[in-house]
Structure formats: structure tokens, C-alpha cells
Amino acid sequence: MTKPSQAELKILLDDETLAQSAAAWLTDLARSREGRLAIALAGGSTPKRTYELLAEPPFRDKFPWSRTHWFWGDERFVPHDDPRSNYLMAQKALLSRAPIPHVNIHPIPTVGLSPQAAAGAYEAELKSFYGAQELDPQRPIFDAMILGLGDNGHTASLMPGASALEEPRGWVVAVEGVASEARITLTYPALESSFETAFLIAGAGKRSALKRLRADDAGIPAGRLRAEGALRIFADVEAAGTVLG
């Protein structure tokens, strides 16, 4: 297990260089892995540029699109054409711009069912894809997990003080997100079940949360993450509060 304090920290000049570095990491990782791949995407705004770059040369031409499956670490419980939708952000930035088989895209359902039923359905889909009901630490669900960091230290939709933080076994739960908006989120067991994990963090507003993350501060949800595999933090100088040496 890898703690955030043990993560490889890459400090980049700005959003664009952060996105270039993250896209290179993900492409190299995908090419290095054999067989079917599973990547869990983060929502929010920071990862958007990384997703856009993946669909453009040079990454587009190298990425193993046909054998890569796309999942989400969390979703706002809104229709997939709602501007707040994490699916919509990824669909515009990446999924509609790269040669990805439709069957390889696994959105979190958000219409025609309750948040609880949506969480149950996504957990069932994940378990079907994984091929087992219980996680094997030696066999992570995902090859790559992309995570963001909220100003308050949340990650995915694991918010400070939420009961979902204590979920010991379930893989997906319905929670209350920002401003009481319903969200669906992977829990720590599922978020941690990845061969490699990377936080993408940009902006001065994240400086305090990033410091707490790097101190493994259990007072913030991101600080409690213990990644199964390698853990990286891609941060811009604004968030890292330092000047490149």
C-alpha cells in the first residue's frame, strides 16, 4: 500500500505542462500493460486538459484504445447531458475524439433510478467486469486511477465527515456531495484497487489541501487513501506553493 506521503511528487509549471506530464504517464502506463485495461477517470475541471491531450498526437497514435475500458471514480447524479456531469466532460474532451469502442465506455447511470439503485448497478457492473464479488489485493480492478483533490480535501465524492469514508467493503455508494447534490462515488476499497494512481492538482486554492494530503492527514478524505500500487501527485507550482528549481 502506498501513502500519499510516499507518492512521487511531480511539480509542473502550469496546467498545460501538468496535462502533458499526466497524459504521458497514462499513455506509457497503458502501453506497458498487457491485455484488457481499465482506467477510472476523475471529474471536475483539472483533468479536462489531460483528457483532451490523450485524444491528440502524439498520445493518440500510441494509446491502446481498442483494449482500454473507461470508468469513473465518481459522478454527479445528473443526466449525462447536464453541464455538471463528469461523463459529459470526459465525453467532450476525450471519448468523442478518440477511436474508443462504445462498449468500452462504462458511465455511472444517473437517470431513471434512485441514487442508491445507481450505486448498486455500478457496483454490479464493476464486479461483472472484474469477474469476482470480492477484491483480491494482488489483482486490482483498475490499471490506472485518476483522482482530483477538492479545496476541502475531498477526493472522488468522499467528502469530509461522510459515512461513506467508513464503508469497509462496498465498492460504490450514493452520497451527498457539494450543496446537497446527490453523487455516486467509489469507496476507498475500490478507489485504492488500482495498479497505479495519480492525483492531478492545480491552483493556489489547493495549496492547503495538498499540504495535508502529503502529510497523510486523516482529517481529509484524500489523506486517508492507501493506494494498492504506485501513487503519483501531479501538481502545478500554484498548488505546490513552490518555485521550480
Ligand SMILES: O=C(O)[C@H](O)[C@@H](O)[C@H](O)[C@H](O)COP(=O)(O)O
Ligand atoms: O466530481 C468531481 O468534482 C470530482 O470527482 C472531484 O473529486 C474533483 O476531482 C475535485 O473536486 C477537484 O475538482 P477540480 O479539478 O475542478 O478542482
